[in-house]
Amino acid sequence: MAKSGELRVLHVASEVVPFVKTGGLADVAGALPKALCQQRGIEARVCLPGYRHALRVAENLGLRWLPGHLVIEAGGVDHHIGVGEVVHDGLCTYLLACDELFGRDGCYGPTPSSDYEDNARRFSVFAKAALALPRFLQWIPHIIHAHDWQAGLVPALLERGWCHDLPATRSVFTIHNIAYQGTFWHWDMKLTGLPWAMFNPLQVEHFSKLNFLKAGIVAAQRVTTVSRRYAEEIQTEDYGWGLEGVIAGHAHKLSGITNGIDADIWDPAHDPHLPAHFDAQDLSGKAVCKAELQRELGLPIEAKTALVGVVSRLVEQKGIDLVLAGVDPYILAGRMQLVVLGAGDPAIEAALRRLQGRHPTRVCFWHGYNEGLAHRIEAGCDLFLMPSRFEPCGLNQMYSLRYGTLPLVRYTGGLADTVTDVCSGEGNGFTFGPADLGHFSAVLDRALGLYQHFPEDWRRAQLRAMKEDHSWQVVARSYAALYRSLTWV
Missing domain, CATH: 3.40.50.2000 (Glycogen Phosphorylase B;)
Known part of the structure; x- marks a missing residue:
């Protein structure tokens, strides 16, 4: 009663x-x-x-x-x-x-x-x-x-x-x-x-x-x-x-x-899916998570190369076609590795397999969904991509913020409500406007550049992201x- x-x-x-x-x-x-x-x-x-x-x-x-x-x-x-x-x-x-x-x-x-x-x-x-x-x-x-x-x-x-x-x-x-x-x-x-x-x-x-x-x-x-x-x-x-x-x-x-988000389930300090734990006061465990994720996925363990993640339904709405069209130059230049977890449109799945085939040591496509791997991607990656054409809210960008993995998102829906571009001086991620290859490539280049050349600015953005409260x-x-x-x- x-x-x-x-x-x-x-x-x-x-x-x-x-x-x-x-x-x-x-x-x-x-x-x-x-x-x-x-x-x-x-x-x-x-x-x-x-x-x-x-x-x-x-x-x-x-x-x-x-x-x-x-x-x-x-x-x-x-x-x-x-x-x-x-x-x-x-x-x-x-x-x-x-x-x-x-x-x-x-x-x-x-x-x-x-x-x-x-x-x-x-x-x-x-x-x-x-x-x-x-x-x-x-x-x-x-x-x-x-x-x-x-x-x-x-x-x-x-x-x-x-x-x-x-x-x-x-x-x-x-x-x-x-x-x-x-x-x-x-x-x-x-x-x-x-x-x-x-x-x-x-x-x-x-x-x-x-x-x-x-x-x-x-x-x-x-x-x-x-x-x-x-x-x-x-x-x-x-x-x-x-x-x-x-x-x-x-x-x-x-x-x-x-x-x-469920702050108890998505908590880098206590997440049972991770090989090491970390928080805003001590990020050393995140480096361990990155190395172990690279090892798990068969990628070279490279601490200075940006590890970029996607966990998504593979449909047009999610802008995965922009990722497919835009990442090749950055992979070939050795500036990034890419891991994608998801399933959906067979044509997008086939394109991701071809991308992995062209770059077998730089790209890993995991077909389907794996809860533990999703947590390890959020924890181990440096950058998380959500170039959605529309996104009512989105949860993964908030998971990324909590894990110190800076989200790169299109400025729409809930992504715009939760992610502020670092160019503002107080931002927690990267945003772009029109859903086209030029704008996506420009913001990806800017994000990789900040990671590679301005590590202290990157660290400050991580700390701002991790201190936000998006709990239920x-x-x-x-x-x-x-x-x-x-x-x-």
């Missing part, structure tokens, strides 16, 4: 660390509720679909099935939802299991680049089940915080009174990446539980399709994005992905709160203030 006077918040997300992850949404949905629980007077919980992989992870963390089940109707079909509960790191998480909808290997599709044909049904049922969950638990939240298009129907159903047990519950909706909107043909309206009257340009219809993201934006009491600058950018044609007019029309309830505890205070502005608690 919740304590009297405690603000209760239920987060609804399609992926949550440590149960399942395909992108940054999972990091936020796992870390923000945990940080909120550490704030005085707040009880936060989270729910997600019971995917096959998520249930396997949950079983290892003490999953217990609650008695009874939910029955959720969608398009005349009843779906029986089992409710599993896990308490991990002080956070209570609920997995909503339905084998015919979520008992699959993928979250959104059989491959990262394809979608399941019944996603409208799957996430309509998920949204309804999330709203039915509080009555099932006898735990009524003051705030339901829905994340991204997969939970976009939650604010809309709540506003329409779909669940009579939540008459005073308010909704917050967070846009993590406006490029992914959850668009479906109009006949899927019958699955949503919303009346057909809402299929209009002012509510859930967008260019003749049902748009789950738009539903959340229009219906929620407050809309947030994952950085301040991204909240401004998505009101423009260049970044709004067709929804810029909708966003501008609801700008009165829009705000940007830059994401944080700071971010949670902003969200707590937002929640309290909507409630009487």
